[in-house]
Amino acid sequence: MIWGNRNEQELKRHFEEIAYQYMDILYGTALKMTKDPVEAEDLVQDTYLRAYRFFNKFEEGTNFKAWIFKILTNTFINKYRKKAKQPHQVDFDKVEFLYADDQKENSPDNVRNLDNDIYQKLFDDKINDALDKLSDEFRMVVLLCDVHGFAYKEISEIASIPIGTVMSRLSRGRKQLQGLLLEYAEQEGFIKKRSSN
Amino acid sequence: MSQKESSIPSEKITAYVDNELVEVERDEIEARIGNDPKLKEICEAQKQVKKLVKECVLLEKAPVHLRARIRRSLDQAQIVPGFLNLISDIFRYHAVKGLATTCTILVLVALPWFPAENLTPSSDDVIAVKLQVIEGKLICVDCEQLHSEHINSVKHSDFHRAGLKTSDGTIWQFLDYGKGSELIHDFSRLNATMHVEGKLINGDHTLNVQSYQKI
CATH class of the missing domain: 1.10.10.10 (Winged helix-like DNA-binding domain superfamily/Winged helix DNA-binding domain)
Structure with missing residues (x-):
């Protein structure tokens, strides 16, 4: 658990320090998944929002990149995939x-x-x-x-x-x-x- | 190229390319590659595709306004303690699932407070269509399921849960109550052919066992 003795403001600052460095690769990946810049932005925003709300579940010292990618992937599957364009299927x-x-x-x-x-x-x-x-x-x-x-x-x-x-x-x-x-x-x-x- | 040499599953070749094999298996593939130019070529081609994807796939950078947008949304968000966080999130995306989850949790929490006799089915609880006699072999339901999915290497547990497999392949499970409990938990009868008499429950291939007999 990451709470420790931190208050919410400190926790937010801590989250931003860790999480914002992945914004480019999360957005790039989201764009590859959704194939739509607007949906990719929404997906990344939702990912950060969920990651922040669940930040108390993240165990410090474990792989944050894998953790936030899991949230991105789950959010994509749950929310965006149904309306995503059907990709061209390879013969x-x-x-x-x-x-x-x-x-x-x-x-x-x-x-x-x-x-x-x-x-x-x-x-x-x-x-x-x-x-x-x-x-x-x-x-x-x-x-x-x-x-x-x-x-x-x-x-x-x-x-x-x-x-x-x-x-x-x-x-x-x-x-x-x-x-x-x-x-x-x-x-x-x-x-x-x-x-x- | 011999049949044996060409029989390496493509998943294993992929794992080799990604350096995900244990040492023994990696050495085995490398030994085969030494004697099989075609296998070497397949590995090289996969390595090349992997390398190209790594080097050439362009991930676009996030637009500059996105960070500000996310920061604004975080300003309005709060870290909610665990359980409430989960429930609110489920409700946010799946209202029906959220309701179902909440009900399930409430039932699970309330269940231990009921006296034990309330949990045993009476004749009124069971929607019995008719008494049936079923002949079949007593098997472990979990083992059978893993076997049918070709997951033979996975050991589900040291305990078995008996069910009845009929000659047409249908698997019947037993209500864990009375005579049914005797059948489910006594592993000594596994593989025996049995006549089991019981009431059908909800037409769901589940029997409320009244009696049984080894043939």
Whole structure:
């Protein structure tokens, strides 16, 4: 518990000292989740308000960043998700080819498809576009893991899902991203278009 | 590439890329990577995607007015002590859930004050459709549920809670009362085939057991 001998004013000051440093990353994440600047602001404001009201539940010395991200995620799921725009769903058939049968995986075309240099030629906005096209669940764990660097256990607590689900969503999310990036690479002409079969 | 080499679950590869595997499993994957160029390639591709997301995903900075807006809202807010904080928050976002939660809490608080005999169902409490005789195998309800969800590695507890599984796979639970309590808590009968006679409760695959017999 964080109350100690502090009065409410001191507690508010203490909260602001700890919490405000995360405003940019919370807003950036909220924007990625809601895809709407106005809703992202509302989400961050609600997150801070809830965090402040529950501040007596926060145990000093534990991970405040993970704690406030949990509040952000819960608030998003409870309040905003229903009215959030449905993201474009990736056609899974198009990306599954990467993990298809052994024979296909070993074909020279697919080996070339996985060349790291191709990705480096893609522009940042294409990568951001690809991330935006993931479903909410996948995008959330990819952001928490790859952008914010949370460990699986922390993501599990933040998103209130089992660690196995974290792994599964990350795995599938990255597969979809990989497929989308390859599509972009094809469109930009960095790699030869795949044959239709 | 052998079948064995290609059978690493993609979740495990992901955990390897994120350095989340225990040492033994990490060493195992690394040994396989040494002999399997395709697996190496899959790992490298995932590492590359992870790296790109880390480096290229742009998180926009919060607008300058947001901090002032949040500060204003905090000025009007108060830290409410624990229980009230929770209830008020539930009401704020989910009025119906909040009401249900409050009622549940009140019932739970009030329950211990009632004499024990009030908690045992009388024949009037049970909405009995008819007396049924059901044949099946006595199983642990929790073990069966974990098994059906393929969570075999999770041990639910050292205690079991018996129910009856019929040949069509339906699982019947027993009211923890009278003869039903005998069946639920006596693990020595687990896996035995039984005839159980009882009254249906609310059509919810729950029986108020009147009698039972091992076949």
